[in-house]
Amino acid sequence: MTSSKEIKNPGEIDWLERARKSKLAHRVALANLPFEDKIRIVVELQKIDNELAKATGRKTGQVWEI
């Protein structure tokens, strides 16, 4: 038996499922990066967070200088 949602719009289900799988594949790819590359990404995240914090007046941590 199929759900009412599948009968209404099967294309939407496919699209959501593909998006979910794609996002998960991206997360796996990030997790598989070397530690050094991951730390470089952490520093980029710190920079983005710092800019947002400055714009909103929020207190934040110090961006690593590596």
Added chain:
Amino acid sequence: MEKTLEILKSLESRGIFKKYAIGGGIAATYYGEPTMAYDLDLFVFFPTGKDDLNLLTPTYNYLTGLGYSIEGDGILIEGVHVQFLPAYNPLIEEAVEESISVKFGSTNAQIFSLEYLMAIMVQTFRPKDKIRIENLLELIGQPDARLKFDSGKFSDILTRYGLRERWDDFIKGN
């Protein structure tokens, strides 16, 4: 970061502290996808024991003597904000003892094993710990993911530290 890790190794070899392991967000980053963190959290065995009120003093004195500055609740070592935390309970003590050595550039670092990291997150159980557990669990189930997880070892840790019920409730709720 490589230079920071070299300094940490020198602290250990000089006996300023006995042993350390990286935990927190950077340990979660090692196993999973990069996660936001401003601190390199180090869980440490100090020579004087965890009950010494001045246990951080020798470490701070040594590092400030090298020219590194105290910033808030940590020290800035070669551009990285490092927070020194005494191994404050039996689970964390065991996690430091059982920590693994990982390569970073031309050096290496001690880090909590995935099973201990997850158990400590179950123990602390802050909202960010729950999110990290969920993220890691999702990755553990993926055939393409490189992280290895010993479910038997994890289960044993949960049982020995009285975390089984909390874990079961968490899994039921997901």
